[in-house]
Amino acid sequence: MPELPEVETVRRDLASLAVGRVIEQVEATAPRCIRRHPSAEDFCGRLAGGRIGEVDRRGKYLLVRLDGGVVLVVHLGMSGQLLWVPAEAVADEPRRKHTHVVLTLDAGEVRYVDPRTFGELFVTTDDVPELAHLGPDAIAVGPADLKTVLRARRTQLKPLLMDQRFLAGIGNLYADEILWLAKLRYDRPADSLTAAEVRRLHAAMVETLNAAIERRGSSLADEQYRDLFGAVGDYQADHNAYDREGKPCPRCGRPIVRLKWSGRSTFLCPRCQR
DNA sequence: ACAAATACCTGTAAGC
């Protein structure tokens, strides 16, 4: 599930490959994946001929900035992948099922593949008004800002961490990992945290996200998340709580518990997390 | 006005 660390991994690799390249051709075959555009012609026409300036990220959104103030925004949703195919390999690698968008650069193809089509791509202006609702990036937020966020109206800690309006970049997986490291329960009222607990949460957030980026993200059993080169991430091996139901808590040895909560799975150590 | 629930999707796996 692409969250901040996975998107950041793709961002770095895409930047190293694509900056300075020209988009020679664009194909878009799934209307749902470009649903903000009236037509494929509109989407493709705005990109064709553009030269890639830089590749940024805001939360889980990838921002491919083209010369002239045009921005291609990519959100991978649940099952989206961006895959790089070098020009010399294009003929040998047929496009996989669910390949919905292809950008042809002078050095190769960037293919957008997404079975569940929760992800999307759209072209906008460089101020990206569509993302104005996003809160500060989870990896860049300071302790003081986090304190402000926690005083928000929402009550419970986990949905607040996952609310992109308050903090951008955290999803279900990293919320569980961060809360485990911070020794905090998912259902703690956000405004009940002591100053020390807020500091712990902040440290856990920065540490977890940076460690996951270092390991190129998490891929679960379904291996839905792949990087730009089709490789899985390594961070799942370092998970302490997520997807570890029944396995011992690395801190206290008691089994990790899985809860069905708010329609989603939550993994925690009921002994360590208070 | 806010928060909880639901719709959108398909591949995989568990269960009968």
Add this chain to the structure above:
DNA sequence: TGCTTACAGGTATTTG
């Protein structure tokens, strides 16, 4: 074996 059902969950929208 083959079918049905449950599940994964980010975001937008609907409902309460």
